[in-house]
Amino acid sequence: MKALSSTTNKRPYIAAIALTAALSMVQLAGCGCGFDCSSEDSGSTPTGALTLGISDAPLDEVSEVVVVIDQVVLRGSGINDVIIDVFTQNAAETDTISVDLMQYPGLSQLIIIDALELVAGTYTAVELVILDGDVNFSYVVDIEGQKPLEADSSRLLLPGISIGSGTEHSYTLEFELGQSLSSNADGSSYQLSAQGVRVIDTTVSASVGGSISTDLFSEGEVCSAKLDPLVGNRVYLYNGHNLVAEDLADVHTTDSSTTVPTAAIAPLALTQPRFNDSFARWDYIIAYLPAGDYTLALSCAAEDDDPINYDGFALPAPAAQLYEITVAAGDSAICNLTVAGDCQ
Known part of the structure; x- marks a missing residue:
């Protein structure tokens, strides 16, 4: 499996740390509604490229919010789903990505998918499958120590994206931890929800x-x-x-x-x-x-x-x-x- 090349985001004030994602399983539908099939080769499937980053608005109450992502699933509309479950980190292939959200505040972000070629069209949701419920995977560190972090049904279902034919698209998953992170009743663990997580077109976003x-x-x-x-x-x-x-x-x-x-x-x-x-x-x-x-x-x-x-x-x-x-x-x-x- 050939890993995609790693690049650093050049946008001013963005400290992007490049991780590349290899596509483990991609199902490509034939040309249909939702994208332009007009080309000299009418049998070709139009594609575009996706770069996906993660950023957050941090909290003073915690020092680490570590999320271990097992899969990134793009739910297709008129096109098949795309499942990404093998990643490249530090020049080595890995089945998961571990992200400490607290390390990427403001305009900084971590690139978790870099220039990945996809079938052009509408993806109705971005789904993050999380390894959770165990401090050996996803966890939060607060003043009392390290505590397990759980997601809703071990996944976060986020708004979708669109990929145009022959174009490159950059999106950011912005975690508003003041909205998405909560402690359970007895304070023994934390819950991470899709509430307050925005999916933003990075190229036209504002601050x-x-x-x-x-x-x-x-x-x-x-x-x-x-x-x-x-x-x-x-x-x-x-x-x-x-x-x-x-x-x-x-x-x-x-x-x-x-x-x-x-x-x-x-x-x-x-x-x-x-x-x-x-x-x-x-x-x-x-x-x-x-x-x-x-x-x-x-x-x-x-x-x-x-x-x-x-x-x-x-x-x-x-x-x-x-x-x-x-x-x-x-x-x-x-x-x-x-x-x-x-x-x-």
Whole structure:
């Protein structure tokens, strides 16, 4: 089996570590609906190439989130499924890929499939088959130690992708750990769900980021009441403009054990500030976003934001920390969060 060549993503600020994937089993359907069959050789099957990376928005509560991927399955629509179950890592073939999500925050990513030729068409889902339930495979390390990590039915079923004929496509699986990672009731293990995992066309994705004034971590009654001003700070991103501040909600799902207000708006994404040693300041970044209109909100009181239950804490906090931004495809928008609330 010939492994695909490994390349490093050249996009600015992306620290891509190249892993290549060999196609263990590919079933190619004949030319049919969903792609163009017009060519000089009418019997040929149109193909395109896929590069797939993994990135995340990390959490302060954990130091490692290791996911062992056994298979990547592309579910075809009008074309056969593609199953990738042999990978090349460090110049050697392996049956699995082990990824510590915490190592690829912001714009950094790990390439797990590199320029793989596929039948052109629509793949309705990207399915990650996970080796889980055992600390020898997938696990989380928190302040108490190493704990097993489990996925829903040992797999994550994610949104699909499209591959055009004769073109190269780059997609990123963006794990919002503040939404997708949860601890079980007794704290002995963790659950990883597809909630909050975005599948984004990397070539046209956008990002927003900037610095955060440290004064915001302790300004106002809510923030100043914290014992540690550096704990519990998160930046939330919501779809759209002209949103009612009172409707902006923390992370929650339809499985919430607490009552969710009818008008509550769940965030699309969130991140925690990181201290930038180079500039001696606190920064944030939310990466791999589709182009569009967004509203940013800072909360200094998000320490107990449960990924499933509606918690109902104040957003934004401080109250002036609400920003409307618009990002175009490929943009890296800058919005510095200041006491004045002016995005400067």
